[in-house]
Amino acid sequence: MRIVVDAMGSDAHPQPDVEGAVLAAREYGVEIVLVGKQEVLEPELAKHSTAGLPISIVHAGQIIETHSISAGLDYPGAGPAHAWLARTGRAHYEHAPDAAAMQALDHEATQLAASTEALQRRAEAQRLHDAWDAEVQRIYDIRLAPLPSQGELIGALNDVAGPDAIMLNAAGSMPGDLHKLWRATHPKNFHLEYGNSCMGYEIAGGLGAKMAAPARDVFVIVGDGSYLMLSSELVTSVQEGVKLIVVLWDNHGFKSIGSLSRSLGLDGFGTRFVRPQDGMLAGDAAGDAVEPLQIDFAMNARSLGCHVIECVTRADYVAALHAAKAADRTTVIVIKNDRLHGVPGYESWWDVAVPEVSELPSVQEVRVQYEKMRDCLLYTSPSPRDS
């Protein structure tokens, strides 16, 4: 075999080229032809004992210096590596003049910068998500006494429901809390009638969801107020054998409207299921000095043919959720919960107008605050009419 070597081509030429040639000729008996400047190669070759070795020199005095930006690719180590990448299909190679290569490099650098930015944004989103998740867990872990908090009831349901379940709700204080706290596992795991937040949608809506997805557990969360407004579809569910798990959170009135009323300085008027005192419905000021209406939700649901589980403690409630999953018919779980303990608003603000004229000092006070908030809102986001 005869090998022709460009003996002037490497970085430290011709020393390593000549040394390699001598070794190859000696150990493998191959014939080597060194190409390059004779006056340089001869003294280099003379450093080795080459007697009897088939090595010759072909003079080539013209040396072309490298000038391309891709010169690095010619390095002895790089060439074989690139050849291997090309042959194994792991890299694709294109010929490009320097200007085009620079342009491509510039483009790549821009892409890289953009993807670094995207990575930073992703990391920030992850950080915010983790912080929020910790806050959700804090609320799930609350153990309020004597009555449980709504947040912990949501947490327990989220833990037990299972990833493929459907959680369904529409009105009351639940939509806001669920929006903040429900850990959705599935694009169709969270069903909330946000459009009108229409009380009474819950059980009827649950019936539809279960008909659409018979293999999945449907958990209908319903407040005591919504239940009183429309629960008759429980009968349909029993009649048609469309199994629902209805979770009835009884806080003895309209927690949501009570809290709204309170925020407007109106003392939660008319939002508790209590008997009137001196012709007036008691607000918050009456505290526990009220005569509650005796509403037996469990008996009511039982009278409609449902399987009913009444709970007092959180542990009862968790056990009831498991039992309801295993049951073969519509099950209503009833549990009382606290009407005042709420999930924070996290700097969000609901623009509900406060009466401009009122004899109540509490309302007058809130009106001042409201006007400040409204001015601030108008200042930061002028309506098209204003601009």
Ligand SMILES: Cc1ncc(C[n+]2csc(CCOP(=O)(O)OP(=O)(O)O)c2C)c(N)n1
């Ligand atoms: C059909 C209908 N009427 C009135 C309302 C206004 N509203 C929203 S929540 C609510 C009280 C709901 O009470 P409950 O179901 O017990 O839920 P809670 O507020 O106690 O969480 C009312 C009257 C509504 N959303 N839909």
Ligand SMILES: [Mg+2]
């Ligand atoms: Mg209620």
